[in-house]
Amino acid sequence: MAVLGIESSAHTFGVGVVENGKILSNKKIMFPISDKGLIPSKVADFHAINANKVIKEAIEEASVDIDSVGYTKGPGIGSCLNVGQLAAKTISSKYNLDIFPVNHALAHIEIARRINKFSDPLVLYVSGGNSQILSMVEKPFKHYHVFGETFDIGVGNMLDIFARAAKLNPAWGSSVAKAAIGGAYINMPYTVKGMDFTFTGLLTNAITLIGSEPMKNIAYSLQETAFAMLCEATERALMLTKKRELIICGGAAQSSRLKEMLIAISKEHSIKFRPIPDEYNADNGAMVALVAEEMKNGRRYSIEECGINQRYRVDSIKITW
Ligand code: MG
Numbered sequence: 001m002a003v004l005g006i007e008s009s010a011h012t013f014g015v016g017v018v019e020n021g022k023i024l025s026n027k028k029i030m031f032p033i034s035d036k037g038l039i040p041s042k043v044a045d046f047h048a049i050n051a052n053k054v055i056k057e058a059i060e061e062a063s064v065d066i067d068s069v070g071y072t073k074g075p076g077i078g079s080c081l082n083v084g085q086l087a088a089k090t091i092s093s094k095y096n097l098d099i100f101p102v103n104h105a106l107a108h109i110e111i112a113r114r115i116n117k118f119s120d121p122l123v124l125y126v127s128g129g130n131s132q133i134l135s136m137v138e139k140p141f142k143h144y145h146v147f148g149e150t151f152d153i154g155v156g157n158m159l160d161i162f163a164r165a166a167k168l169n170p171a172w173g174s175s176v177a178k179a180a181i182g183g184a185y186i187n188m189p190y191t192v193k194g195m196d197f198t199f200t201g202l203l204t205n206a207i208t209l210i211g212s213e214p215m216k217n218i219a220y221s222l223q224e225t226a227f228a229m230l231c232e233a234t235e236r237a238l239m240l241t242k243k244r245e246l247i248i249c250g251g252a253a254q255s256s257r258l259k260e261m262l263i264a265i266s267k268e269h270s271i272k273f274r275p276i277p278d279e280y281n282a283d284n285g286a287m288v289a290l291v292a293e294e295m296k297n298g299r300r301y302s303i304e305e306c307g308i309n310q311r312y313r314v315d316s317i318k319i320t321w
Helices: 040-064 076-095 104-118 155-165 171-179 200-209 213-243 256-269 285-295
Strands: 002-007 010-017 022-030 064-074 098-105 120-124 130-137 143-149 245-249
Touching: 002 076, 002 104, 002 285, 010 040, 010 064, 010 104, 022 098, 022 143, 022 285, 040 104, 040 155, 064 076, 064 285, 098 104, 098 285, 104 143, 104 213, 104 245, 120 143, 120 213, 130 213, 143 171, 143 213, 155 200, 155 213, 155 245, 171 213, 213 256, 245 256
Parallel strands: 002 064, 064 098, 120 245
Antiparallel strands: 002 010, 010 022, 120 130, 130 143
Protein backbone atom coordinates (compact mmCIF):
# COMPACT_ATOMS: atom_id res chain seq x y z
CA MET A 1 0.00 0.00 0.00
CA ALA A 2 1.27 3.45 -0.94
CA VAL A 3 1.94 6.59 1.10
CA LEU A 4 0.89 10.15 0.30
CA GLY A 5 3.30 12.93 1.35
CA ILE A 6 2.42 16.61 1.74
CA GLU A 7 5.07 19.36 1.91
CA SER A 8 4.13 22.95 2.75
CA SER A 9 6.93 24.39 4.91
CA ALA A 10 7.67 27.44 2.73
CA HIS A 11 6.77 28.68 -0.78
CA THR A 12 6.08 25.22 -2.27
CA PHE A 13 2.95 23.11 -1.84
CA GLY A 14 4.11 19.67 -2.94
CA VAL A 15 2.38 16.29 -2.94
CA GLY A 16 3.97 12.95 -3.78
CA VAL A 17 3.04 9.28 -3.67
CA VAL A 18 5.54 6.50 -2.98
CA GLU A 19 5.26 2.73 -2.65
CA ASN A 20 8.10 0.49 -1.45
CA GLY A 21 10.56 3.36 -1.83
CA LYS A 22 9.52 4.03 -5.42
CA ILE A 23 8.30 7.52 -6.35
CA LEU A 24 5.03 7.18 -8.27
CA SER A 25 4.14 10.87 -8.50
CA ASN A 26 5.56 14.21 -7.38
CA LYS A 27 3.38 17.25 -8.06
CA LYS A 28 3.87 20.79 -6.83
CA ILE A 29 2.92 24.41 -7.11
CA MET A 30 5.11 27.33 -6.04
CA PHE A 31 4.09 30.70 -4.65
CA PRO A 32 5.33 33.24 -7.22
CA ILE A 33 8.53 34.89 -6.01
CA SER A 34 8.53 38.68 -6.01
CA ASP A 35 10.73 41.43 -4.63
CA LYS A 36 8.42 41.59 -1.60
CA GLY A 37 9.72 38.26 -0.27
CA LEU A 38 7.45 35.72 1.41
CA ILE A 39 4.52 37.14 3.35
CA PRO A 40 3.47 34.12 5.46
CA SER A 41 -0.29 34.73 5.40
CA LYS A 42 -0.27 35.27 1.61
CA VAL A 43 1.73 32.07 1.00
CA ALA A 44 -0.62 30.13 3.31
CA ASP A 45 -3.65 31.46 1.38
CA PHE A 46 -1.99 30.37 -1.87
CA HIS A 47 -1.38 26.87 -0.48
CA ALA A 48 -4.95 26.59 0.79
CA ILE A 49 -6.36 27.61 -2.60
CA ASN A 50 -4.19 25.10 -4.50
CA ALA A 51 -4.01 22.19 -2.03
CA ASN A 52 -6.96 20.23 -3.36
CA LYS A 53 -5.83 20.46 -6.99
CA VAL A 54 -2.23 19.33 -6.29
CA ILE A 55 -3.34 16.47 -4.01
CA LYS A 56 -5.77 15.27 -6.69
CA GLU A 57 -3.14 15.40 -9.43
CA ALA A 58 -0.62 13.40 -7.38
CA ILE A 59 -3.19 10.72 -6.43
CA GLU A 60 -4.46 10.42 -10.01
CA GLU A 61 -1.00 10.07 -11.51
CA ALA A 62 0.09 7.44 -8.96
CA SER A 63 -3.17 5.52 -9.38
CA VAL A 64 -2.61 3.11 -6.45
CA ASP A 65 -4.26 2.33 -3.11
CA ILE A 66 -3.01 4.61 -0.34
CA ASP A 67 -3.05 3.62 3.34
CA SER A 68 -1.01 6.40 4.98
CA VAL A 69 -0.41 10.12 4.79
CA GLY A 70 2.70 12.02 5.87
CA TYR A 71 3.01 15.79 6.20
CA THR A 72 5.78 18.22 7.11
CA LYS A 73 5.66 18.98 10.84
CA GLY A 74 8.57 21.46 10.63
CA PRO A 75 10.86 23.32 10.56
CA GLY A 76 9.23 26.00 8.43
CA ILE A 77 6.81 28.93 8.33
CA GLY A 78 3.96 28.34 10.79
CA SER A 79 1.01 29.45 8.67
CA CYS A 80 2.28 27.42 5.69
CA LEU A 81 2.93 24.29 7.77
CA ASN A 82 -0.62 24.59 9.10
CA VAL A 83 -2.17 24.21 5.65
CA GLY A 84 -0.30 20.93 5.04
CA GLN A 85 -1.12 19.71 8.52
CA LEU A 86 -4.82 20.41 8.09
CA ALA A 87 -4.91 18.76 4.66
CA ALA A 88 -3.20 15.63 6.04
CA LYS A 89 -5.48 15.44 9.08
CA THR A 90 -8.58 15.84 6.91
CA ILE A 91 -7.48 13.09 4.51
CA SER A 92 -6.46 10.84 7.41
CA SER A 93 -9.83 11.25 9.16
CA LYS A 94 -11.99 11.02 6.07
CA TYR A 95 -10.33 7.93 4.56
CA ASN A 96 -9.14 6.34 7.80
CA LEU A 97 -5.44 6.51 6.87
CA ASP A 98 -2.51 6.38 9.29
CA ILE A 99 -0.87 9.80 9.70
CA PHE A 100 2.85 10.56 10.19
CA PRO A 101 4.45 13.92 11.12
CA VAL A 102 7.70 14.28 9.14
CA ASN A 103 10.78 16.43 9.74
CA HIS A 104 11.56 18.55 6.67
CA ALA A 105 15.37 18.26 6.93
CA LEU A 106 15.17 14.50 7.37
CA ALA A 107 13.01 14.31 4.22
CA HIS A 108 15.63 16.24 2.19
CA ILE A 109 18.41 13.97 3.49
CA GLU A 110 16.57 10.69 3.02
CA ILE A 111 15.46 11.32 -0.57
CA ALA A 112 19.06 12.16 -1.54
CA ARG A 113 20.44 9.15 0.35
CA ARG A 114 17.98 6.76 -1.29
CA ILE A 115 18.41 8.05 -4.84
CA ASN A 116 22.18 7.66 -4.37
CA LYS A 117 21.74 4.25 -2.70
CA PHE A 118 24.18 5.40 0.00
CA SER A 119 24.18 3.73 3.42
CA ASP A 120 26.10 6.12 5.67
CA PRO A 121 26.86 9.49 4.04
CA LEU A 122 28.04 12.83 5.35
CA VAL A 123 25.33 15.36 4.52
CA LEU A 124 25.57 19.02 3.54
CA TYR A 125 22.02 20.34 3.88
CA VAL A 126 21.68 23.80 2.39
CA SER A 127 18.49 25.77 1.81
CA GLY A 128 16.88 29.15 2.41
CA GLY A 129 16.44 28.73 6.13
CA ASN A 130 18.99 26.01 6.90
CA SER A 131 22.67 25.19 6.46
CA GLN A 132 23.93 22.14 8.34
CA ILE A 133 26.52 19.39 8.12
CA LEU A 134 25.22 16.10 9.48
CA SER A 135 25.74 12.39 9.64
CA MET A 136 24.23 9.40 11.36
CA VAL A 137 25.48 8.44 14.84
CA GLU A 138 24.27 5.48 16.92
CA LYS A 139 24.58 6.94 20.44
CA PRO A 140 22.83 7.84 22.70
CA PHE A 141 20.17 6.93 20.11
CA LYS A 142 20.33 6.53 16.32
CA HIS A 143 19.98 10.00 14.81
CA TYR A 144 21.47 12.54 12.42
CA HIS A 145 24.01 14.43 14.48
CA VAL A 146 24.67 18.04 13.51
CA PHE A 147 28.46 18.39 13.19
CA GLY A 148 28.34 21.96 11.96
CA GLU A 149 25.77 24.60 11.13
CA THR A 150 25.17 28.26 10.47
CA PHE A 151 25.18 30.45 13.57
CA ASP A 152 22.93 33.01 11.91
CA ILE A 153 21.07 32.65 8.57
CA GLY A 154 20.90 29.92 5.92
CA VAL A 155 23.04 30.33 2.80
CA GLY A 156 19.96 30.50 0.56
CA ASN A 157 18.45 33.28 2.64
CA MET A 158 21.76 35.16 2.48
CA LEU A 159 21.80 35.01 -1.33
CA ASP A 160 18.12 36.06 -1.44
CA ILE A 161 18.70 39.14 0.73
CA PHE A 162 21.72 40.17 -1.32
CA ALA A 163 19.89 39.68 -4.63
CA ARG A 164 16.99 41.82 -3.47
CA ALA A 165 19.34 44.56 -2.20
CA ALA A 166 21.16 44.44 -5.58
CA LYS A 167 17.80 44.61 -7.44
CA LEU A 168 18.51 41.38 -9.32
CA ASN A 169 15.64 39.36 -10.79
CA PRO A 170 13.62 36.86 -8.74
CA ALA A 171 14.82 33.24 -8.45
CA TRP A 172 17.46 34.82 -6.28
CA GLY A 173 20.15 32.14 -5.91
CA SER A 174 20.35 31.59 -9.65
CA SER A 175 20.28 35.34 -10.39
CA VAL A 176 23.33 35.82 -8.13
CA ALA A 177 25.02 32.96 -10.05
CA LYS A 178 24.19 34.69 -13.34
CA ALA A 179 25.41 38.07 -12.10
CA ALA A 180 28.68 36.41 -10.99
CA ILE A 181 29.67 35.35 -14.52
CA GLY A 182 32.99 36.94 -15.52
CA GLY A 183 33.50 38.51 -12.08
CA ALA A 184 36.87 39.03 -10.39
CA TYR A 185 37.55 38.11 -6.78
CA ILE A 186 37.61 40.77 -4.11
CA ASN A 187 38.35 39.94 -0.47
CA MET A 188 35.30 39.35 1.69
CA PRO A 189 34.76 38.32 5.34
CA TYR A 190 35.26 34.56 5.66
CA THR A 191 33.98 33.07 8.92
CA VAL A 192 34.39 29.38 9.67
CA LYS A 193 34.80 28.18 13.27
CA GLY A 194 35.58 24.49 13.25
CA MET A 195 32.61 23.12 11.34
CA ASP A 196 30.27 26.05 12.04
CA PHE A 197 29.97 29.23 10.01
CA THR A 198 28.20 32.59 9.82
CA PHE A 199 26.93 34.52 6.82
CA THR A 200 25.66 37.91 8.01
CA GLY A 201 29.10 39.63 8.08
CA LEU A 202 29.71 38.51 4.53
CA LEU A 203 26.22 39.66 3.49
CA THR A 204 26.59 43.12 5.08
CA ASN A 205 29.98 43.57 3.39
CA ALA A 206 28.57 42.60 -0.03
CA ILE A 207 25.57 44.94 0.33
CA THR A 208 27.88 47.82 1.38
CA LEU A 209 29.89 47.38 -1.83
CA ILE A 210 26.82 47.77 -4.12
CA GLY A 211 27.36 50.87 -6.26
CA SER A 212 31.10 51.16 -5.61
CA GLU A 213 32.26 47.88 -7.23
CA PRO A 214 31.07 46.23 -10.47
CA MET A 215 28.08 43.96 -9.66
CA LYS A 216 29.73 40.93 -11.28
CA ASN A 217 32.72 41.23 -8.92
CA ILE A 218 30.52 41.49 -5.82
CA ALA A 219 28.23 38.62 -6.87
CA TYR A 220 31.19 36.42 -7.82
CA SER A 221 33.08 37.10 -4.58
CA LEU A 222 30.00 36.65 -2.41
CA GLN A 223 29.18 33.31 -4.00
CA GLU A 224 32.77 32.03 -3.99
CA THR A 225 33.30 33.03 -0.34
CA ALA A 226 30.03 31.57 0.95
CA PHE A 227 30.47 28.28 -0.90
CA ALA A 228 34.16 28.00 0.06
CA MET A 229 33.12 28.35 3.72
CA LEU A 230 30.58 25.53 3.33
CA CYS A 231 33.16 23.39 1.53
CA GLU A 232 35.90 23.96 4.12
CA ALA A 233 33.54 22.92 6.92
CA THR A 234 32.31 19.92 4.90
CA GLU A 235 35.85 18.77 4.10
CA ARG A 236 36.80 19.03 7.79
CA ALA A 237 33.72 16.97 8.74
CA LEU A 238 34.62 14.35 6.12
CA MET A 239 38.10 14.00 7.60
CA LEU A 240 36.78 13.84 11.16
CA THR A 241 33.97 11.35 10.54
CA LYS A 242 35.91 9.31 7.92
CA LYS A 243 32.70 8.94 5.88
CA ARG A 244 33.22 7.71 2.33
CA GLU A 245 29.96 9.05 0.87
CA LEU A 246 28.82 12.66 0.53
CA ILE A 247 25.34 14.07 -0.07
CA ILE A 248 24.28 17.61 -0.81
CA CYS A 249 20.55 18.29 -0.35
CA GLY A 250 18.06 21.11 0.13
CA GLY A 251 17.00 23.96 -2.14
CA ALA A 252 20.48 25.55 -2.41
CA ALA A 253 21.87 22.16 -3.52
CA GLN A 254 20.62 23.17 -6.97
CA SER A 255 23.62 25.54 -7.29
CA SER A 256 25.98 24.24 -9.97
CA ARG A 257 28.99 26.18 -8.59
CA LEU A 258 28.58 24.64 -5.14
CA LYS A 259 28.26 21.16 -6.67
CA GLU A 260 31.38 21.79 -8.77
CA MET A 261 33.38 22.67 -5.63
CA LEU A 262 32.15 19.56 -3.81
CA ILE A 263 33.02 17.38 -6.80
CA ALA A 264 36.61 18.70 -6.56
CA ILE A 265 36.77 17.86 -2.84
CA SER A 266 35.28 14.40 -3.25
CA LYS A 267 37.68 13.58 -6.11
CA GLU A 268 40.65 14.63 -4.02
CA HIS A 269 39.64 12.33 -1.16
CA SER A 270 38.10 9.53 -3.32
CA ILE A 271 34.66 10.04 -1.79
CA LYS A 272 31.44 8.95 -3.55
CA PHE A 273 29.41 12.01 -4.58
CA ARG A 274 26.58 12.10 -7.13
CA PRO A 275 24.25 15.12 -6.86
CA ILE A 276 20.58 14.19 -7.41
CA PRO A 277 18.24 15.90 -9.94
CA ASP A 278 17.05 19.40 -8.94
CA GLU A 279 13.41 18.23 -8.79
CA TYR A 280 14.23 16.28 -5.61
CA ASN A 281 16.40 18.98 -3.99
CA ALA A 282 13.70 21.60 -4.34
CA ASP A 283 10.98 21.17 -1.70
CA ASN A 284 8.65 18.34 -2.76
CA GLY A 285 6.03 15.92 -1.47
CA ALA A 286 7.76 12.67 -2.49
CA MET A 287 10.52 13.21 0.08
CA VAL A 288 7.91 13.52 2.83
CA ALA A 289 6.16 10.37 1.63
CA LEU A 290 9.47 8.44 1.65
CA VAL A 291 10.13 9.23 5.31
CA ALA A 292 6.49 8.56 6.24
CA GLU A 293 6.79 5.14 4.59
CA GLU A 294 9.80 4.35 6.80
CA MET A 295 7.85 5.57 9.84
CA LYS A 296 5.11 3.00 9.08
CA ASN A 297 7.42 0.40 10.60
CA GLY A 298 7.30 2.24 13.92
CA ARG A 299 4.50 3.48 16.14
CA ARG A 300 1.19 5.06 15.13
CA TYR A 301 0.28 8.72 15.81
CA SER A 302 -3.10 10.04 16.96
CA ILE A 303 -4.54 13.13 15.23
CA GLU A 304 -4.23 14.98 18.56
CA GLU A 305 -0.46 14.55 18.81
CA CYS A 306 0.18 15.53 15.18
CA GLY A 307 0.97 19.22 15.36
CA ILE A 308 3.49 21.53 13.76
CA ASN A 309 6.83 22.76 15.14
CA GLN A 310 8.48 25.69 13.37
CA ARG A 311 11.82 24.86 15.02
CA TYR A 312 11.67 21.07 14.78
CA ARG A 313 15.32 19.92 15.02
CA VAL A 314 16.44 16.95 12.93
CA ASP A 315 18.87 15.81 15.64
CA SER A 316 15.97 15.22 18.05
CA ILE A 317 14.52 12.44 15.88
CA LYS A 318 15.18 8.78 16.61
CA ILE A 319 15.87 6.94 13.35
CA THR A 320 14.09 3.60 13.31
CA TRP A 321 15.43 2.30 9.98
MG1 MG B 1 13.59 22.70 1.96
